[in-house]
Amino acid sequence: xxxxxxxxxxxPVFIGPVKVGGDAPxxxxxxxxxxxxxxxxxxxxxxxxxxxxxxxxxxxxxxxEAAQALPAIKASSPIPIIADIHFDHTLALMSVKxxxxxxxxxxxxxxxxxxxxxxxxAAKSKNIPIRIGVNAGxxxxxxxxxxxxxxxxxxxxxxxxxALLEKEGFYQIKVSLKASDVSRTVLAYRLLAQKVSYPFHIxxxxxxxLFSGTIxxxxxxxxxxxxxxxxxxRVSLSADPVEEVKVAYTILRDLGLRHRGVEMIACPTxxxxxxxxxSLATRVERRLLSLKTPLKxxxxxxxxxxPGEAQEADxxxxxxxxxxxxxxxxxxxxxxxxxxxEEPLIEEIRSLTGExxx
Numbered sequence: 001x002x003x004x005x006x007x008x009x010x011x012p013v014f015i016g017p018v019k020v021g022g023d024a025p026x027x028x029x030x031x032x033x034x035x036x037x038x039x040x041x042x043x044x045x046x047x048x049x050x051x052x053x054x055x056x057x058x059x060x061x062x063x064x065e066a067a068q069a070l071p072a073i074k075a076s077s078p079i080p081i082i083a084d085i086h087f088d089h090t091l092a093l094m095s096v097k098x099x100x101x102x103x104x105x106x107x108x109x110x111x112x113x114x115x116x117x118x119x120x121x122a123a124k125s126k127n128i129p130i131r132i133g134v135n136a137g138x139x140x141x142x143x144x145x146x147x148x149x150x151x152x153x154x155x156x157x158x159x160x161x162x163a164l165l166e167k168e169g170f171y172q173i174k175v176s177l178k179a180s181d182v183s184r185t186v187l188a189y190r191l192l193a194q195k196v197s198y199p200f201h202i203x204x205x206x207x208x209x210l211f212s213g214t215i216x217x218x219x220x221x222x223x224x225x226x227x228x229x230x231x232x233x234r235v236s237l238s239a240d241p242v243e244e245v246k247v248a249y250t251i252l253r254d255l256g257l258r259h260r261g262v263e264m265i266a267c268p269t270x271x272x273x274x275x276x277x278x279s280l281a282t283r284v285e286r287r288l289l290s291l292k293t294p295l296k297x298x299x300x301x302x303x304x305x306x307p308g309e310a311q312e313a314d315x316x317x318x319x320x321x322x323x324x325x326x327x328x329x330x331x332x333x334x335x336x337x338x339x340x341x342e343e344p345l346i347e348e349i350r351s352l353t354g355e356x357x358x
Contacts, residue, residue: 007228010199013129013172015056016080016101020129020174020232021199026225026257027232028248029201030241031058031084036066036073043076045241050078051290052245053260056232058082058104067094074099082131089115096122102174104131106138106161113164120168129172131201132161136179136188151188154179158192173198174232178205182220189229199231210239214247225255246289253294262288265298265310273301275319275338283342293353297345298327315348317341 012022020027030049034041036059046057061067061083074081082102083095089110092103096119103123110116123130134157136149147153154177165173175198177188185204193200204220207213217235224230235244235251252258266281267273281299288297298316310316311330318325324341326334326348336344350357 008193009197010231011171011197013174013199015082015129018055018080024231026230026252027055028053028245028252029056029058029232029234030054030244031234032060033241036060037063037069039069039072042069042073046073046077046079048242049245052242053249054079054245056080056082058084060084061091061095062086064091064094067091067098070095070098070100085110089119092119093122096126096128100128102129102131104133106133113167116164117168120165120170123172124170129174130165130170131174131176132158132165133176134158134161134178135205136184151184151191154184154188155191155195159195162196162198174201176201176203178203180204180206182216182223185220186223189224190227193229200229201232201234202230203234203236205236207236208238210237210243213237213239217247218251221251222255225251225257259294261291261294263296265296265313265316267301269301273319274321275301275324275341277301277319280342284345287346287358288349291353291355291357293355295349295353297349315345315352317345
């Protein structure tokens with residue numbers, strides 16, 4: 001069942017071959033944590049992200065050496081690359097020259113209108129978009145004096161940056177308005193959505209660790225997406241960036257907006273559980289991380305309610321004291337020893353999907 005959400009109509013842009021905005025699916029992004037100067041480590045991380053389903057990746061370009069590494073990184077990347085630039089417009093020019101698919105800048109912090117003009121002309125020449133990234137933690141002083149660190153200040157900052165690009169006749173723009181708390185983030189996007197038609201990159205910045213950041217991101221992104229706001233997203237976690245991708249797809253899947261990989265259904269366990277549901281479900285989920293086929297997989301702790309409560313699952317297992325059940329769409333297809341459920345379940349999933357599973 002999907003949320004009856006009407007997407008906000010936005011002007012599309014392309015990050016390489018990935019369409020963002022318009023009628024395109026909401027794309028999933030992440031950012032490398034490696035030193036961009038280290039081509040091998042950066043490329044390896046990008047490839048891991050791509051295997052997890054990441055569709056666009058951002059890399060820090062904070063030095064000439066990082067910019068010079070871009071051609072080699074780009075040549076080995078299976079997904080489009082965005083260069084993240086702050087303060088130094090020459091790094092943006094180098095990044096464009098070296099083949100990136102997009103820029104993330106704040107036009108207001110890279111210098112004069114002439115420098116903005118140079119960056120815009122470079123982006124135009126390669127037909128690549130620019131993301132204006134506004135963060136609550138780094139707002140201009142004039143907006144802080146006028147509004148404080150509020151959604152209104154974030155929106156006014158974004159409109160200022162947008163105007164700087166529009167003044168150059170540039171409209172291939174994405175916008176992000178991020179704060180580390182849900183309420184400011186959501187309110188800022190709602191306000192700007194009423195004023196512009198550019199696509200939004202959404203996220204709660206500095207959301208936290210894998211545990212707390214996942215919860216905060218799920219709340220913030222869930223609210224926005226359920227209101228039709230958001231064209232591409234990043235879940236910002238203090239964790240392996242592959243985890244960001246996994247969380248992003250889970251949020252999108254549970255809102256009915258993207259369908260990729262495994263949806264795990266597992267009982268919370270109770271005194272009736274005859275098997276170690278937690279460890280079995282964890283192992284199965286880990287083995288199925290790379291699965292691309294949309295699939296609901298259930299791991300239930302007892303045979304009393306197992307197949308019935310998980311009847312919407314494509315395939316699943318339920319434990320019992322003397323016997324376990326392998327079922328498909330709620331119908332029992334095999335009885336098994338309760339300590340031998342994992343491999344038969346994995347083999348059934350292989351036969352259903354035709355995919356390789358470790």
